[in-house]
Every structure is written in structure tokens, then in C-alpha cells.
Amino acid sequence: MVDAKTLLLNTSDQSGAAKIGEGTHSLHKGATYWFTGLSGSGKSTLSVALKAKIDALVGDNKKVFILDGDVIRTGLNKGLGFSNEDRAENIRRISEVAKLFAMSGQIVFVAFISPFAAGRNFARQIHQDAGLHFAEVFVSASVEACEARDVKGLYQKAREGIIKNFTGISDPYEAPESPELNVDTGVLTVEQSQAIILKHISDSGVLRVNNSSRVVSSLVRAPTDEEAKEAEGLKSIELSEIEAQFLQTIGDGWASPLNRFMNELELLQVLHTKTLTDEVGKRHLLAVPITQSVTGEQKAAFTGEKKIALKFKGEVYAVINEPVFFDNRKEEIITRTFGTFSTKHPMATLMIAQGDFLISGASMRFFKRLHFNDGIDHFRLTPAEIQAKIQAKGADAVYAFQVRNPLHNGHVLLLKDTREQLIKLGFKNPILLLHPLGGWCKDDDVPTNVRMHQHQALLDDGTLDPEHTILAVWPSPMYYGGPTEVLWHASSRVGCGITHFITGRDPAGVKHPEDGSKDLYDVWHGQKLLVN
Numbered sequence: 001m002v003d004a005k006t007l008l009l010n011t012s013d014q015s016g017a018a019k020i021g022e023g024t025h026s027l028h029k030g031a032t033y034w035f036t037g038l039s040g041s042g043k044s045t046l047s048v049a050l051k052a053k054i055d056a057l058v059g060d061n062k063k064v065f066i067l068d069g070d071v072i073r074t075g076l077n078k079g080l081g082f083s084n085e086d087r088a089e090n091i092r093r094i095s096e097v098a099k100l101f102a103m104s105g106q107i108v109f110v111a112f113i114s115p116f117a118a119g120r121n122f123a124r125q126i127h128q129d130a131g132l133h134f135a136e137v138f139v140s141a142s143v144e145a146c147e148a149r150d151v152k153g154l155y156q157k158a159r160e161g162i163i164k165n166f167t168g169i170s171d172p173y174e175a176p177e178s179p180e181l182n183v184d185t186g187v188l189t190v191e192q193s194q195a196i197i198l199k200h201i202s203d204s205g206v207l208r209v210n211n212s213s214r215v216v217s218s219l220v221r222a223p224t225d226e227e228a229k230e231a232e233g234l235k236s237i238e239l240s241e242i243e244a245q246f247l248q249t250i251g252d253g254w255a256s257p258l259n260r261f262m263n264e265l266e267l268l269q270v271l272h273t274k275t276l277t278d279e280v281g282k283r284h285l286l287a288v289p290i291t292q293s294v295t296g297e298q299k300a301a302f303t304g305e306k307k308i309a310l311k312f313k314g315e316v317y318a319v320i321n322e323p324v325f326f327d328n329r330k331e332e333i334i335t336r337t338f339g340t341f342s343t344k345h346p347m348a349t350l351m352i353a354q355g356d357f358l359i360s361g362a363s364m365r366f367f368k369r370l371h372f373n374d375g376i377d378h379f380r381l382t383p384a385e386i387q388a389k390i391q392a393k394g395a396d397a398v399y400a401f402q403v404r405n406p407l408h409n410g411h412v413l414l415l416k417d418t419r420e421q422l423i424k425l426g427f428k429n430p431i432l433l434l435h436p437l438g439g440w441c442k443d444d445d446v447p448t449n450v451r452m453h454q455h456q457a458l459l460d461d462g463t464l465d466p467e468h469t470i471l472a473v474w475p476s477p478m479y480y481g482g483p484t485e486v487l488w489h490a491s492s493r494v495g496c497g498i499t500h501f502i503t504g505r506d507p508a509g510v511k512h513p514e515d516g517s518k519d520l521y522d523v524w525h526g527q528k529l530l531v532n
């Protein structure tokens with residue numbers, strides 16, 4: 001029987017920053033929710049109710065801001081009337097202000113009639129151009145429902161001609177054709193409407209439950225025709241297969257928050273603190289170096305270039321923007337990662353053979369996912385794709401098992417027992433993520449495709465229950481880094497939403513490169529690190 005432990009992971013952002021207040025949720029990113037509908041449909045009422053709810057969830061009343069039509073027209077847009085031109089300018093100004101709030105990391109509820117699609121589309125476009133989350137919410141109460149709750153008597157005055165240019169009576173309203181949400185407040189209560197919108201906010205990753213699973217997104221975005229044409233003319237680096245595997249590991253999101261090959265500061269932080277700080281100052285566990293080397297000749301050839309393409313088998317998969325170069329301090333990197341500088345350590349051998357410089361850039365643009373055409377590409381799922389399978393199975397716990405060898409009977413018994421133990425702890429439907437390492441391994445390890453066929457056979461014959469199992473390949477190469485690599489194995493899987501990780505004896509170890517009679521690492525230190 002395998003002596004292993006199933007560890008409940010801290011699946012938060014692993015941040016060293018203190019949280020404000022005592023909230024159960026955290027605001028993950030700025031967003032604008034644009035409420036549009038007739039006067040009296042409930043846009044402002046719903047915005048106020050949502051703000052109060054989110055304030056309580058995050059324990060902070062400064063994370064949500066409401067831009068309401070009645071308020072804005074007395075200040076920022078004072079002097080604007082209700083002509084088509086003034087209404088367009090009103091929406092333009094509000095769109096820009098909402099974008100600024102969202103850029104600052106706040107949730108903005110925009111509560112305006114905003115009757116014309118062109119104005120709402122403008123708001124959407126400037127948010128999208130800035131990479132900000134935007135959702136159009138059609139508060140779709142009928143004219144009759146709105147008029148029935150009109151305490152100000154505005155509809156009556158509009159029908160009598162006292163109020164001119166009144167939307168829905170004497171002026172048109174262009175209903176959204178495909179809003180993110182359609183909330184009929186003429187039928188739904190405030191609480192019901194609020195629940196629908198809160199679910200969307202959570203499902204979109206704007207609001208996150210503290211200590212809940214986090215799911216990272218792929219960095220791959222298809223290039224435009226212009227980008228693809230430009231990339232073909234760039235100077236390029238032809239990646240080896242292991243370098244391509246590292247590129248896929250970053251691009252698919254498994255190394256989040258890393259979004260490029262490490263620059264010098266990122267490498268130093270990982271080597272010395274085993275963490276990486278994201279763009280908002282949160283620290284994430286990341287224990288291994290992920291770099292790209294170049295030779296002195298390549299560095300000389302690339303100097304002065306604004307962009308460099310990364311190719312694999314002649315195809316462009318990514319572009320480095322504003323490349324920078326720094327020394328590949330091999331001895332420092334290798335000894336801090338492996339605790340040895342022996343040329344006989346399997347990964348150290350490859351790293352010693354690298355070029356003398358490392359390359360990074362201001363950013364990297366990932367064009368497409370890699371395919372190795374080895375019969376198992378369909379198993380190489382992104383974190384988001386795995387999360388979709390988790391949700392489809394209705395899992396309330398996900399326990400991951402990292403393995404680089406075929407499964408034996410002890411493994412199978414362990415995996416079955418783990419599910420039983422989790423059910424005893426109160427989970428209703430724990431799911432196994434069988435997630436073998438699929439990148440480079442040393443020659444005497446069993447090849448990935450052989451292992452995957454064996455794992456699939458165990459599912460096909462019912463040895464493992466396919467209803468309770470997700471089988472996928474994790475793309476990272478093997479480091480043979482002992483406890484350091486165990487941290488990498490666990491932290492990377494957090495990105496697909498796992499709640500538990502199984503680790504046992506010597507999951508990432510290797511024999512001492514200079515003395516094969518002993519292990520390079522204590523076989524239990526990786527487990528002890530995760531347990532404590």
C-alpha cells in the first residue's frame with residue numbers, strides 16, 4: 001500500500017497581503033455592470049441592493065460604486081438635456097468614468113436608462129479595449145409595470161405632454177439584443193434579481209469566495225491576420241521539445257501568475273523565496289525556474305529587435321515583446337533548485353548545456369496552443385477545461401494525483417480509499433483528477449503515451465470509476481527537484497480548481513548523481529513541506 005497523504009490545499013491566491021475587513025469574499029478584478037431599462041424598471045433599486053450585499057460579503061464599503069442617472073445629472077453632466085445629442089454625450093462621459101473605476105479594481109454599477117444601443121456598445125467597446133470586464137444587464141420590466149410603480153407621476157406627465165422626449169412614451173427605447181443578463185423586475189423580486197446578478201459576478205471571476213478554488217485562464221489568443229503576418233517576418237528562436245513544453249505550461253496557465261518566460265527579477269524571486277508576485281502585489285507559490293536560454297550569437301543577432309518570434313517545428317506559437325537579456329547564472333540556478341551542481345543530475349545536465357544568456361520581455365503574446373501529434377493531445381487540457389469537467393460532474397471536492405509511472409494496485413486502492421475518506425468528511429461527490437506529468441522525463445522513465453494508455457485502460461475496464469475520474473495530462477517537464485518540485489506539482493494544480501492533493505513517498509526524487517547507493521533528497525520531505 002502506498003503511504004500517502006491527501007492534503008487539503010489552501011486554494012486562495014496564496015497571498016502574503018492582509019485582507020481588509022472580515023468578509024467572506026474578495027474582489028478579484030474591476031468590472032462594470034451596465035443596467036439599462038425604462039424609467040422605474042428598478043435599475044437604481046437593484047444597484048443599491050447589490051452594493052449593500054457585496055459590501056457585506058467583502059467586509060468593505062469602498063469596493064462598489066454606483067453611477068446613477070439622477071445623481072450624475074446634478075454634477076458631472078449638469079447642463080445636458082434630453083436631446084439625442086445630449087443623451088449620447090451623457091452616456092459617453094459615464095462610460096469613460098465607469099472604465100476608470102473598473103481600472104482601479106472596483107465594481108461599478110451603472111444605472112442609466114441609456115436607451116440607444118450605440119451608446120451602450122460604445123461603453124462595452126472601451127472596456128473591452130482596456131481588457132476590463134463588462135456586462136450589460138437588461139432590466140426588462142414592461143412599460144405597464146414601470147408605470148404602475150411610478151411614484152413621481154412621470155409617465156402620466158409624459159402621456160399628457162408635460163414632459164417631452166420621455167423614453168418609452170414619446171421617445172424610443174432600443175432593447176438590448178444579446179445582453180449578458182435579462183432580469184425582468186416586473187416579475188422577479190429584488191432578492192431574486194439580486195441573486196441572478198450575484199451569480200454572474202461570481203461565475204465571471206469578479207467576486208471570489210475566500211479560500212475557495214481559483215481557476216486560471218489560458219493566455220492563448222488567436223492572432224489577427226496582421227499579427228500573424230508580422231510574426232512570420234520576425235527573427236525567431238526555434239524551440240526544442242522541452243522548451244516547447246515549458247511554453248505550453250506558461251501559455252495554458254499552469255504557471256500563473258507567470259505570463260512569460262521569467263525575467264531576471266522574477267527568476268531571483270523564485271530562486272530565493274519560492275514565490276512570484278503578481279501585478280497587484282500578491283505573492284503566489286512558485287518554486288521552480290521557467291526560463292528560455294539563448295546563445296551569445298543569438299543575443300547579438302537579436303539586440304535591437306522589438307519583437308522575437310518563438311517557433312516549434314517552424315510554426316510561430318508566441319512572440320516576445322521588447323526582449324531583454326540577462327546572464328544565465330547556471331551554477332546559482334541549478335544549485336538553488338536541486339541542491340547540487342553535478343553534471344549527472346538529469347535536469348541539471350540539460351541546463352548546463354543551455355546558452356549563456358536568458359531572454360524575457362516586457363510581455364509575451366501567445367498565438368496558439370501546441371500540439372505534439374503523439375496521440376494524446378486530447379488529454380492536454382487547460383485549467384479552465386478541467387474546471388468545466390469538474391463542474392459537469394457536479395464535484396464538491398477534487399483530489400489530484402501526480403504520477404510519472406504506470407498505476408499499480410496500491411495506487412488504485414489509495415485513490416478509491418481517498419474518495420471514501422472524503423465522503424466521510426462530508427463531501428457529497430469527490431472527483432479524482434488523475435493528472436500524470438506529460439513533459440520531458442529521463443530516458444529510463446515510462447513514456448507519457450504508454451502511461452496514458454494504461455491509465456485509460458483502467459478506466460475502460462472499471463478498475464477506476466470513469467464517473468468519478470478526470471484523466472488529463474499536465475504539460476510540465478520533470479525537474480527531479482525533490483521537495484522543491486513537490487511544491488510546484490501542488491501549486492500548479494491549484495490553478496484548475498482542485499481542493500486536495502495526494503502526495504506520498506519520493507514523488508519527485510532521484511538517486512544521488514554521484515552516489516547511486518543513496519537518494520539525493522529525503523523521500524518524505526516533499527510531503528512534510530505540504531503538510532506543514
